[in-house]
Amino acid sequence: MSTVIQTLQRLNITAFDIFIIFLLSFVSYIIFLAIKYPDHAVGTKPRKDLAGPKGVPIFGNFFSLLRRKSYIQYEQDLVNKYGPIFTFTIPKLSRNIVSNDPQTIEHILKMEFDNYGKSHTLHDIAYDMFGDGIFVVNGYKWKFQRRIASQLFLGKNFRNLIYTSITEKSKAVLNILKNHADSGKSIDLQDLFYRFTMDTFGDMSFSVDFGCLTHSEKKSQFVISFDYAQDAIFRRFVNPLWRFTEKFSETGQQLRKACKYIDDYIYNMINNHRSELENKKKKVNNLLTLFINAVDDDGKKLNDKELRDVILNLILAGRDTTAQALSWMMYSIMTNQSVEELLLQEINTILSVEMPIPSYDDSKLFKYTTATFYETLRLYPIVPVNGKYCFKDNVLPNNTPIFAGEYVEYNLYIMGRDEKIWGEDAKQFNPKRFLDSEDGLRPNKFKFASFHAGPRACLGQQFATLEVIILVAMMFKEFKFELVPGQKSPPEFRDAFSFPMKDPLMTKVSYRTKL
Numbered sequence: 001m002s003t004v005i006q007t008l009q010r011l012n013i014t015a016f017d018i019f020i021i022f023l024l025s026f027v028s029y030i031i032f033l034a035i036k037y038p039d040h041a042v043g044t045k046p047r048k049d050l051a052g053p054k055g056v057p058i059f060g061n062f063f064s065l066l067r068r069k070s071y072i073q074y075e076q077d078l079v080n081k082y083g084p085i086f087t088f089t090i091p092k093l094s095r096n097i098v099s100n101d102p103q104t105i106e107h108i109l110k111m112e113f114d115n116y117g118k119s120h121t122l123h124d125i126a127y128d129m130f131g132d133g134i135f136v137v138n139g140y141k142w143k144f145q146r147r148i149a150s151q152l153f154l155g156k157n158f159r160n161l162i163y164t165s166i167t168e169k170s171k172a173v174l175n176i177l178k179n180h181a182d183s184g185k186s187i188d189l190q191d192l193f194y195r196f197t198m199d200t201f202g203d204m205s206f207s208v209d210f211g212c213l214t215h216s217e218k219k220s221q222f223v224i225s226f227d228y229a230q231d232a233i234f235r236r237f238v239n240p241l242w243r244f245t246e247k248f249s250e251t252g253q254q255l256r257k258a259c260k261y262i263d264d265y266i267y268n269m270i271n272n273h274r275s276e277l278e279n280k281k282k283k284v285n286n287l288l289t290l291f292i293n294a295v296d297d298d299g300k301k302l303n304d305k306e307l308r309d310v311i312l313n314l315i316l317a318g319r320d321t322t323a324q325a326l327s328w329m330m331y332s333i334m335t336n337q338s339v340e341e342l343l344l345q346e347i348n349t350i351l352s353v354e355m356p357i358p359s360y361d362d363s364k365l366f367k368y369t370t371a372t373f374y375e376t377l378r379l380y381p382i383v384p385v386n387g388k389y390c391f392k393d394n395v396l397p398n399n400t401p402i403f404a405g406e407y408v409e410y411n412l413y414i415m416g417r418d419e420k421i422w423g424e425d426a427k428q429f430n431p432k433r434f435l436d437s438e439d440g441l442r443p444n445k446f447k448f449a450s451f452h453a454g455p456r457a458c459l460g461q462q463f464a465t466l467e468v469i470i471l472v473a474m475m476f477k478e479f480k481f482e483l484v485p486g487q488k489s490p491p492e493f494r495d496a497f498s499f500p501m502k503d504p505l506m507t508k509v510s511y512r513t514k515l
C-alpha cells in the first residue's frame with residue numbers, strides 16, 4: 001500500500017486526480033452502456049422485429065412501468081396499442097415478450113417444457129421467503145417436491161383428511177357469519193376467506209390450528225409477518241437495487257424481522273411435529289408427515305431448511321389463491337342476480353335442512369357452482385400474469401423467435417376479456433359458457449389456464465374446487481349476501497404475486513330464512 005502511495009506521490013498524482021479518473025471512467029462506462037443499450041434495458045438484446053414501447057437507455061421501460069397504475073393496466077394499454085404480441089424490457093428482469101394466445105401457453109408450458117422454466121432472478125428475488133420451494137425451482141428439486149405433495153392432493157388416502165378439514169372450518173365460518181347476521185354488522189369477506197383458507201390448510205397439512213377463525217378480531221403475528229414479507233418481496237421486482245436499498249431502508253429492516261418470525265414459527269412447527277411423530281409412534285397423515293418421511297433418490301431425508309421452504313411455498317399456494325378466488329366469486333354472484341338464482345336452485349336440490357353440508361360425493365353434483373367458480377377464474381385469474389424464462393433459443397408457434405435469457409409472458413386477465421378467444425360475450429360473467437360448451441367442466445387447459453397446465457399444472461385444483469363448493473354451498477344455503485353500497489364495482493385489485501382485491505369486500509349478511 002505504502003509503495004502505491006509513494007509511486008503516486010512521485011508521479012505527482014493527488015487524491016483529486018484519482019477522483020477525476022474514477023469519475024471519467026464511470027461516465028465513459030455509462031456512455032458506453034447508453035450507446036450499447038439505447039432504448040432497451042442493460043443486458044437485453046435489441047428486438048427491432050417486435051412491436052413495443054420505446055424505452056430509455058440502460059433502463060428500458062423501467063420508469064414507465066414504475067408510473068403504472070397496475071401491471072395489468074400497463075399491459076392492457078400496450079395490447080390496445082400494439083396488439084397481442086409485444087415486448088418491453090426491465091433491468092435485471094430482462095426482456096419480456098408478451099404473447100397472449102393459447103398456442104403460446106401450450107408451447108411454453110407443455111410442448112417445450114424443458115426449455116422454459118423458472119429463472120435465477122426469480123429465485124434470487126424470492127429466496128428470503130420462498131427459499132428452494134416448489135414455486136421457484138426447476139429440475140430435480142421441483143420434481144421431488146411435486147412427487148411428494150401430489151400424494152396428498154391426488155391420492156385417495158387423503159380424501160377424508162381434506163374433506164374433514166374443509167367442513168370443520170366451513171362450520172367456523174358459518175358461526176362468524178351468524179354473529180354478523182345477528183348483530184347487523186357488515187363483514188369484510190376477503191379477510192374472512194383468508195382466515196378460512198389459512199386455518200383449513202393449517203389443519204389439513206400440518207395439523208396446526210393457526211387460530212385465524214377462532215381469534216378472528218386479531219390477526220396472528222405469523223399472518224402479519226407472512227403478508228408483510230410477501231408484499232416486500234414482490235416490490236423487489238420493480239427495484240433493481242433492492243439488495244442495496246434494503247440494507248438501509250425501513251422496509252428492509254421490517255422484512256428481515258418478518259422473515260425471522262416466519263422462520264422461527266415454521267422451525268418450531270417442524271420440531272413439534274417431529275417429536276409428536278417420534279413419541280406417538282403413530283402415523284399422522286398430513287402433508288408435513290409426508291415430507292418429513294420422504295427420501296430423495298439417494299435415500300436422504302429433507303433437512304429442516306428444506307422442509308421450511310416446502311411448507312412456506314405450500315402455505316402461499318394454499319391460502320391466498322383460494323381466498324382471493326372466493327372473494328371475486330362472491331363479488332360476481334352478488335352483482336349478478338340471475339347467477340345467484342341458478343346457484344341457489346342447485347344448492348337447494350342437493351342440500352336440505354337435514355343435510356346442510358355437502359358430502360364428498362355430493363360435491364361432484366355442484367356443476368353450476370363449479371362453473372361459477374371457473375367463470376370467476378376466467379375473468380379474475382388468481383395468477384393473472386405468468387410466464388417462463390427461455391433457456392435456449394426457440395421459436396413460438398406464431399413464428400416469434402425467442403432468445404435464451406428472454407421471458408415469454410401471457411396475461412390471463414387480458415385474455416379472459418378477449419372476444420377472439422372467448423367470443424362476443426367475453427366480458428360478461430356467464431358461468432353457463434362452461435356447461436354449454438363441448439368440453440363442459442373440462443375446458444381446454446391452454447385457453448382456460450387459470451390453474452396453469454402441463455407438467456407444472458396446479459396440484460391444488462381439486463382441493464381448491466372442493467373447498468369453494470363446500471363453503472359457498474353452505475353459506476348460500478343459510479345466508480343472503482349484499483354488497484355494502486358505496487364500494488368500487490368492480491373492486492380494484494392490487495399488484496401482488498396473486499390477485500388480491502385492493503380494499504375490503506364489505507358485505508351485509510342476513511338469514512335466508514330465520515330458523
Ligand code: HEM
Pocket residue numbers: 134135146149314317318319321322325377381382383386449450451452455456457458459460461463464
Ligand atoms: C383458486 C385456487 C388456485 C389457483 C387459481 C391456482 C393456480 C395455480 C397456478 C397458476 C400455478 C402455477 C404457478 C407457477 O407459475 O408456478 C399453481 C401451481 C401450484 N399450485 Fe395452485 N392454485 C390454486 C390453489 C391451490 C391450492 C389450494 C394448492 C394447495 C396447496 C395449490 C398448490 C399448487 C402447487 C403445489 C403448485 C406448484 C406446481 C408445480 O410447480 O409443479 N394451488 N397453482
